Amino acid sequence: MVVGLAVLWPGGAPAHERTGVGFDRQSQQATVTKVVKLSCTSVNASGGSPTGEAPAAGGSAADGSAAKEDGDCKKATIRVDTGQDKGRTFTEIVQPDQSRQLHEGEKVVVAYEPSAPRNLQYSVTDVNRRIPMTVLAGIFAVVVVLVGRIRGVMALVALAISFLILNFFILPAILQGSNPLIVAVVGASAIMLIALYMCHGLSARTSVAVLGTLISLVLIGVLGSVFIGWAALTGNTDDNTGLIHGLYPHIDMSGLLLAGVIIGSLGVLDDVTVTQTSAVWELHEANPSMGWRGLYRAGIRIGRDHIASVVNTLVLAYAGAALPLLLLFSIAQSSVGTVANSELVAEEIVRTLVGSIGLVASVPVTTALAALVVAADRPGQDAPMGAGAGPGNGSAAVAPAGAQSGTAAGQPRTGRGRRRKR
Incomplete structure (x- = not known):
C-alpha cells in the first residue's frame, strides 16, 4: 500500500481551459440586496428583461418557459461580494413558476462569464448553503463525540x-x-x-x-x-x-x-x-x-x-x-x-x-x-x-453442578412444603 501511494502519488491535477459549463465555470459569492414585484406582461413584452439585464435565473418567458401573463414576476438586484468585481450589482428577472425564488438578504452563488456582454456576465446559479451545512456538520460531530x-x-x-x-x-x-x-x-x-x-x-x-x-x-x-x-x-x-x-x-x-x-x-x-x-x-x-x-x-x-x-x-x-x-x-x-x-x-x-x-x-x-x-x-x-457445548452451540458453558442440583432439588422441596402446609 505504501509503495502504491509513493508510485502513484500525483503532482496535482493537470490544468485546463475553463469551458464555462456546469461546475467548470468561474463563480463568486453574492447577496440579493433588493427584490421588487412587477408585471410579467411587461417582462414578456420587453423580451424577458425590462431593464435590458440578464434573463431570469433558470430561464425566462422569452426562451419558451412561458410565464403566466397575469402573474407577478420579480426583479432582483444582486451585489457581487467576492472577486475583482466586488461591489458590482446586476439584476435578474424571476418568473413566478420557477423552482428557485430569490429573497432580499439571501446569499447566492453567481456564475461569471468574462467573454459575455457586460450586462450578461453574471447570473445566479445556486443558493449559498455554507451556514446550514456547517451547522449540520457541527451537530454531527457533537453527537458522535458525546456517544462515542x-x-x-x-x-x-x-x-x-x-x-x-x-x-x-x-x-x-x-x-x-x-x-x-x-x-x-x-x-x-x-x-x-x-x-x-x-x-x-x-x-x-x-x-x-x-x-x-x-x-x-x-x-x-x-x-x-x-x-x-x-x-x-x-x-x-x-x-x-x-x-x-x-x-x-x-x-x-x-x-x-x-x-x-x-x-x-x-x-x-x-x-x-x-x-x-x-x-x-x-x-x-x-x-x-x-x-x-x-x-x-x-x-x-x-x-x-x-x-x-x-x-x-x-x-x-x-x-x-x-x-x-x-x-x-x-x-x-x-x-x-x-x-x-x-x-x-x-x-x-x-x-x-x-x-x-x-x-x-x-x-x-x-x-x-x-x-x-x-x-x-x-x-x-x-x-x-468442549464440555457443555454441543456441536455448533454458541451458548455459554453449562452451569456448575451445584447450581443444577439446587435447581432440581428446589422443585420437590417446594412440593413438600405445599403438602405440609395443607
Whole structure:
C-alpha cells in the first residue's frame, strides 16, 4: 500500500481551459440586496428583461418557459461580494413558476462569464448553503463525540484523513491518467488501514477485520471488472461524466465506474468485518472452551442476520439516489426490462449486485479468519469436544453442578412444603 501511494502519488491535477459549463465555470459569492414585484406582461413584452439585464435565473418567458401573463414576476438586484468585481450589482428577472425564488438578504452563488456582454456576465446559479451545512456538520460531530467519546473523536479524525486521501491522492491521480482501478484499490486500502487501526487500535482483532476487508475488496474488484466489461458499461451516462470525458479524454470512464464501486463498498465492508470479528471475540470470552468450528458456526448465525439487513440497506441507498431517474421511467411507462437494460439503470444494478456479493462473502471469510486466530491460542481444543457445548452451540458453558442440583432439588422441596402446609 505504501509503495502504491509513493508510485502513484500525483503532482496535482493537470490544468485546463475553463469551458464555462456546469461546475467548470468561474463563480463568486453574492447577496440579493433588493427584490421588487412587477408585471410579467411587461417582462414578456420587453423580451424577458425590462431593464435590458440578464434573463431570469433558470430561464425566462422569452426562451419558451412561458410565464403566466397575469402573474407577478420579480426583479432582483444582486451585489457581487467576492472577486475583482466586488461591489458590482446586476439584476435578474424571476418568473413566478420557477423552482428557485430569490429573497432580499439571501446569499447566492453567481456564475461569471468574462467573454459575455457586460450586462450578461453574471447570473445566479445556486443558493449559498455554507451556514446550514456547517451547522449540520457541527451537530454531527457533537453527537458522535458525546456517544462515542474517545472512539468518536478518533472516528472523526479518521473521517478527515479519508477526505484528505480522496482529495489529494485518488482524484488527482485519476485526473493525471493513472489507472482508476489501481488508484481506487491503493486509496481504499490506505483509508481502510488508517480508519480501522485508528478507531479500533493495533490488535489481532483489528488485523483480522483488515484482512477480511481486503479479501472482499479484491473480490468486488474482480467481479466488477468482469461484469462492467461484459455488460458494455461505458461509465459516460450523464452531463457530469460527459464533461469529465470532454476535458480529460484519456480517463478510462469504465474504470472510473469500477473505482466508484470499490470506494462505495468500502464503508459498508468495514462495518460488516468489524462486527463479525467482534462477535467471534465476544463468543470466545463468553465460552473459552469453544474451538474454531463452534466459534465459526455461532458467528455465522450472527452474520446471516447482518447480511439480510446490510444488503437491503445497500439496495435502498442506491435506489434512493436514483429515485428521480426511476420516476422518469415510470412516467414514460417503460417496462421493467426496458428500464433495467438502459445503461443508467444497468450501472446501478451492477454496482449494487457486485457490492452486495462482496458484502455477503465478507461474512464467512472474516468469521473463519477470526475463529482460526482465536482458536490458535488454545491448540487441540474444538467445539464439538468442549464440555457443555454441543456441536455448533454458541451458548455459554453449562452451569456448575451445584447450581443444577439446587435447581432440581428446589422443585420437590417446594412440593413438600405445599403438602405440609395443607
